[in-house]
Amino acid sequence: MIALITSPEAWAALFTLTALEIILGIDNVIFLSVVVSGIPPVQARRARQIGLALALVFRILLLSALVWLIGLTRAVVTVQEFAFSWRDIILIAGGLFLIAKATHEIHQEVEARDETRPAASSGAAFFKVIVEIIVIDVVFSLDSIITAIGMAQDLSIMVVAVVIACVVMYAASGPVGRFVAAHPTTKMLALAFLVLIGVALVADGFKFHIPRGYIYFAIAFSTAVEFFNVLARRNRSKGAGH
Template sequence: MGGFFAEYFGFINDPTAWVALITLIAMEVVLGIDNLIFISILTNKLPKENQKMARRLGIGAALIMRLILLATISFIVQATTPVFTLFGNSFSWRDLILIAGGLFLVWKATKEIHHTVDPIDKEDKSAIGQTVQLTMGAAVFQILLLDLVFSVDSIITAVGMTDEIAIMYIAVIFAVTVMLIAAEPLANFIDKNPTIVMLALGFLLMIGMTLIADGMGYHVPKGYIYSAMGFSALVEGLNMLARRKKRVDGNKH
């Protein structure tokens, strides 16, 4: 027992390892935002009684997938090894997964934006609504696809920051727990504020293009992406406050 503890939790007495743990937890939580936005938008298209279950299944699947990937850490490390070269660029399995996930995100976000902004005649709403309405299975399947992409990115980030497998497990479990707690409030907030839906879809488009660029070998620093997202969210927050103030003033008159 003592040998097991020393092997996997020997980092407890190492201040540097604690810094790595805190940094990795912060990174995993931030990386989980992308996944959470997608899950929130997708599950909000389900019937009310199925939304909570779909969110829990999606986030639970993300946790299981990341723990499995951590258990096969040697394979994940090898996933960054080039498997073929095209037009002078080398591509690994990680690159291919990121490109495929980015294309899926761009397609999904574009499709949802089209459904949001394209005017529909009253007589056509019911027929189109049936095709737009997601089933529970379809929603969970799409969440699993994106979980795989974000999980691979998350685990490779963890491998690049520390060699301690226990630190990786703790950070992943903590980050997914935060996702589970935040999923319901975020989904409700997006559902109650239609303009936020368009902003979130714009985020997904940007994230999708970033994944494609990363897979093609053009790395875009995550700080730039999240700074842009934060600034956009701040502007939209100010717009929401302005609209609320107008409503209050209108009610007074």
């Protein structure tokens, strides 16, 4: 352990792996901000805490089962020229879940049927959010750890990087969630991001890798545009008030 603390290579691996885990956690933060937007603020905070705690647990469990994790990349089903591993199947299922969830939410936003349909009980809505968070945490944890597994040879470095990344994600999830709740138009943008991420997961499952840099650039650019739109609307409302 002392050797790791004094090793420049270990610190470089920790910094790189932590940065990668934080970037890969953007997907999780966006999903959390969307699914908790439909429940009361107190429950939303609890749901974020539970969701990110589960994300941390899943990642550490996966790191502790590296042999089993590597086995998930072996082909188990072959359809014509496509050979699918359990990882591929999980990514495809998770991607389809994201697309279906985002499409359903977009439909509700566009049709504005939330006011006419009977509201689910607070407890049932909270339970539904937790189940959705668990499902997508499994997918994001699997994708994150398999992507990062070749970057560090020591398990302790991987665990520390995952813990730091989850702390950063928790710190970011609150402001992001509040921003989405305060500015309804940003929810539509976040839902569009989820569709984009879901398509990328499905493509990965079919061995067609879309570089994440393209996706994150699109997210960053669209977010910057929406941020300036929010500022412009706020300035116009202040001007109208005077």
